[in-house]
Amino acid sequence: MKHLSLEALRSFSAVVELGSMTLAGERMGRSQPAISLQLKKLEQQLGCELLTRNGSGFALSADGELLFDYAQRLLALNDQAWAQFEPQQVSGKVRLGITSEFASSLLPKVLGQFAQVYPQVTLQVTSALSKDLLSGLGQQFDIILALREQTNKSDVLIQREELVWVGLPGLLEQPSWPMVVAPEGCIYRRRAEQSLQRIRQPYRITYTNTDFSGLTAALNSGLGMTVLAKSTVPQDIPVLENFSGNKPLPDAGSVNVIMRLAGGASSAASQLADYLKARI
DSSP states (O other), X not given: OOOOOHHHHHHHHHHHHHTOHXXXXXXXXXXXXXXXXXXXXXXXXXXXXOEEEETTEEEEOHHHHHHHHHHHHHHHHHHHHHHXXXXXXXXXXXXXXXXXXXXXXXXXXXXXXXXHHOTXXXXXXXXXXXXXXXXXXXXXXXXXXEEESSOOTTOEXXXXXXXXXXXXXXXXXXXXXXEEEOSTTOHHHHHHHHHHHHTTOOEEEEEEOSSHHHHHHHXXXXXXXXXEEGGGOOTTSOEEOEEGGGEEOOOOOEEEEXXXXXXXXXXXXXXXXHHHHHHX
C-alpha cells in the first residue's frame, strides 16, 4: 500500500503558506535544498507537478491545489490524534493579543485548527495596534503576536515581512496621493510617510481606522492607498509597484513579526505559542 509522508506534506503546506522554500525550511528546521528535495519526491510519487514557476516565485498547479486541500485535512487529523493521546489534556483560557491584519488571516485557519485539536482551551482574542498590544503584556495578554522594527531579547522572531504598496492603480495619477492608514504609532503608517517624504511625493490622509476590515473596505472603495505586510494583503486588492514614467514606488522596507509569551504562562498558552510558531 502506498503512503504519503506527513513530514513531506507539512513541508509542502509550509511552502504554500509562506510562499518561500527558504522560509518553509526555517519553520521546519531544514535547509532550503532539503525542502526542495521533499517536494520533488512528492511530485515523483504522485506523478504530477505541484508547483509552477511564476517569475521570481511560484504558483500552485491544479494538482497542487488539490493536494494542499488533502494535506491540510491530513495534518489537522494527525494533530488532533496526538492531542487526544497526550498524557494530560491541555485546558484553560489563553488571552491572545494580535494585530488585526494577522487576525484576519490566522483566525479562520490556524486558530480554528488549534480549537479543534485542543477543544478544552478557551481563546480570548484581542486585535489592536502593535504598540498597544506590547504595552499590555502580562497584564492583559498571555501571548502577543505583533510587529516591531527592532527586536529585543524578550522577542521571539517569527519571520520578516516585506512591506508592499496596495490600492487602486488610478490613485497614483493624482498629484497628491490619498492615504488610508491606521492612527499615529502604526508601523505601516510611519513607513509609508517616511517613504513618501524621502522622494518628496505629496500625500494626504483621507481615511483613518484601527480595524483592518475597515481599512480593507476603504482600499476597495478607492479612498486611498497604503503599506501592508505582503502576506496579509487581501486577494482582491492590487499590489502597486510603479507610478508615472514606470518609476518604482519607494521601498518601504520590511518589519519583524514577533511573539512574546508572558512570564509564568500556562501550559495552554505555551501550547498555543508552539502551535503558532510552527504554522505562521
